[in-house]
Amino acid sequence: MVADKTADSTQENQTMDVLSSTRTVVRTALEKLGYPDEVYELLKEPVRMMTVRIPVRMDDGSIKIFTGYRAQHNDAVGPTKGGVRFHPNVTETEVKALSIWMSLKAGIVDLPYGGGKGGIVCDPREMSFRELEGVSRGYVRAISQIVGPTKDIPAPDVFTNSQIMAWMMDEYSRIDEFNNPGFITGKPIVLGGSHGRESATAKGVTICINEAAKKKGLDMKGARVVVQGFGNAGSFLSKFLHDAGAKVVGISDAYGALHDPDGLDIDYLLDRRDSFGTVTKLFNNTISNQDLLELDCDILVPAAVENQITKENADKIKASIVVEAANGPTTMEATKILSDRGILLVPDVLASAGGVTVSYFEWVQNNQGYYWTEEEISEKLNEIMVKSFNSIYNTAQTRRVDMRLAAYMVGVRKMAEASRFRGWV
Numbered sequence: 059m060v061a062d063k064t065a066d067s068t069q070e071n072q073t074m075d076v077l078s079s080t081r082t083v084v085r086t087a088l089e090k091l092g093y094p095d096e097v098y099e100l101l102k103e104p105v106r107m108m109t110v111r112i113p114v115r116m117d118d119g120s121i122k123i124f125t126g127y128r129a130q131h132n133d134a135v136g137p138t139k140g141g142v143r144f145h146p147n148v149t150e151t152e153v154k155a156l157s158i159w160m161s162l163k164a165g166i167v168d169l170p171y172g173g174g175k176g177g178i179v180c181d182p183r184e185m186s187f188r189e190l191e192g193v194s195r196g197y198v199r200a201i202s203q204i205v206g207p208t209k210d211i212p213a214p215d216v217f218t219n220s221q222i223m224a225w226m227m228d229e230y231s232r233i234d235e236f237n238n239p240g241f242i243t244g245k246p247i248v249l250g251g252s253h254g255r256e257s258a259t260a261k262g263v264t265i266c267i268n269e270a271a272k273k274k275g276l277d278m279k280g281a282r283v284v285v286q287g288f289g290n291a292g293s294f295l296s297k298f299l300h301d302a303g304a305k306v307v308g309i310s311d312a313y314g315a316l317h318d319p320d321g322l323d324i325d326y327l328l329d330r331r332d333s334f335g336t337v338t339k340l341f342n343n344t345i346s347n348q349d350l351l352e353l354d355c356d357i358l359v360p361a362a363v364e365n366q367i368t369k370e371n372a373d374k375i376k377a378s379i380v381v382e383a384a385n386g387p388t389t390m391e392a393t394k395i396l397s398d399r400g401i402l403l404v405p406d407v408l409a410s411a412g413g414v415t416v417s418y419f420e421w422v423q424n425n426q427g428y429y430w431t432e433e434e435i436s437e438k439l440n441e442i443m444v445k446s447f448n449s450i451y452n453t454a455q456t457r458r459v460d461m462r463l464a465a466y467m468v469g470v471r472k473m474a475e476a477s478r479f480r481g482w483v
C-alpha cells in the first residue's frame with residue numbers, strides 16, 4: 059500500500075514537472091515575441107477541463123468506476139483537437155500539458171485548430187474487448203456536451219486505436235441522432251478514416267529525421283537508429299527507416315529493449331508484436347529501456363512516454379540527432395544539456411505533428427464527403443512537415459535559441475494572435 063502511494067506521488071511529481079516546464083517555455087516564447095503577461099496568463103492553463111467518472115460493468119459482473127479527463131487548451135483559432143490516451147498513469151496534470159502541446163503542434167503545422175487532449179485511467183492490456191468498448195462508449199457519453207466536429211475532435215494516442223475510435227464515433231452518432239464521422243479521427247477507412255492516418259505520425263517523424271540528417275551531413279543509408287517504443291509511432295517508424303536503408307540497432311517496449319549492433323530484423327519483430335506494441339517478452343536477451351537510450355547510435359527516437367531523457371542520462375546519450383516522436387520525452391534540464399552538447403534535438407511539437415496533420419485531412423475529407431488517395435495525403439503531409447521543420451530550424455538559428463524554444467515561438471503565435479483579435483487579451 060505504502061509502495062503504491064510512493065509510486066503515485068512520483069508519477070504526479072513527474073507530470074507536474076512536465077506541466078510547469080511547458081509553462082516556462084511558453085512564457086519565454088511569448089516574452090521573446092513581445093506579448094504582454096496576460097497572454098501567458100490565458101495560455102498557461104486549458105480554457106476548459108472536464109473530469110468524468112465512467113461506470114462500466116466488468117466481465118465478472120462487478121461495476122468498476124473509471125476516471126477520465128478532457129482538456130481543451132485554447133479554442134481561439136478553431137475547434138480543439140487531440141488524442142485520447144488509455145493508460146494506468148494518466149493524470150489531470152499530464153492531460154493539461156498534452157493539450158498545450160496540441161495547441162503548439164496545430165500552430166506549427168498551421169491547422170485551423172486549438173489543442174485538446176483526453177485520457178482515461180485504465181490498463182487496456184488487462185481488459186477484455188467488451189470492457190474496452192464499455193469504457194470507450196461511457197467516456198463519449200460523459201463528455202458529449204463539450205465535444206463534436208465543430209467543438210473538439212478526439213483521435214488516437216497511447217493504447218487507443220481505430221477500433222476504439224469506431225466505438226466512440228458510433229456512440230456520438232447515436233447521441234447526436236446523426237451519422238457523424240467528423241466527430242473523431244483515426245477511424246477505420248470504411249467508417250470515413252483517411253488513407254495514411256495510421257502511419258502518419260511515423261511518416262512525419264521520418265521526414266523530420268531526413269531533414270535533420272541533411273543539416274548534420276549524415277547519410278541515412280546505414281545510419282544507426284535506436285527507437286524507444288514499438289507501438290503505432292515506433293513500429294511504423296522502424297519499418298520506414300529500415301526500408302530506407304538505415305540500420306535499426308535498438309527497439310523497446312514497456313517491458314524491455316532489444317539491441318543488435320548489426321541491425322534488428324524489423325519485419326520479423328513487426329510480425330510478432332501484439333496490438334499494444336509489445337514484442338520483447340518473446341526474448342531472453344533483453345536490455346533495459348534506460349540502457350537502450352544510451353546505446354551507440356547516430357539517431358535516437360524516443361517514441362513511448364514522457365520523462366525518458368533527464369539530467370541523469372542526457373550526458374550519456376551518444377546520438378548526434380534526437381527526434382522526439384513521443385510527447386514530452388525530454389525534460390527541460392536535459393534539453394539544455396543536449397543542446398549545449400551540440401546534439402540536434404527535434405522537439406515533440408514539431409516531430410510528432412504528422413499525426414494531427416493527417417487527422418486534419420481526415421476531418422476535411424469527412425466534411426467535404428470526398429476522399430483523397432494515399433499519394434495525395436503523403437504529398438500534402440511531406441510539404442507541410444518539410445516547411446515546418448525548416449521554419450523552426452531557421453528560427454533557432456536566427457534567434458539563437460534551442461529548437462524547442464524555436465518551435466514554441468512558431469507554435470504559440472497563431473493562438474496568441476487569434477486570442478488578441480477576439481478581444482480576449
Ligand SMILES: NC(=O)C1=CN([C@@H]2O[C@H](COP(=O)(O)OP(=O)(O)OC[C@H]3O[C@@H](n4cnc5c(N)ncnc54)[C@H](O)[C@@H]3O)[C@@H](O)[C@H]2O)C=CC1
Pocket residue numbers: 214215216217218259286287288289290291292310311312313334335336347361362363364383384385386410411413414
Ligand atoms: N499515435 C499517434 O498518432 C501519436 C502518438 N504520439 C505520441 O507517441 C508516443 C507513442 O504513442 P503510440 O505509438 O501511439 O502509442 P502505442 O500505444 O501504440 O505504443 C506505445 C509503445 O510504448 C511502449 N511503452 C509504454 N510505456 C512504456 C515505458 N514506460 N517505457 C518504454 N516503453 C513504453 C509500449 O509498450 C508500446 O510499444 C506517445 O507519447 C504519444 O503521445 C504523438 C503524436 C501522435
Ligand SMILES: O=C(O)CCC(=O)C(=O)O
Pocket residue numbers: 139140141142160163211212213214215243244385410411413414415417418
Ligand atoms: O490526431 C490527432 O488529432 C491528435 C494526435 C495526438 O494526440 C498528438 O499529436 O499527440
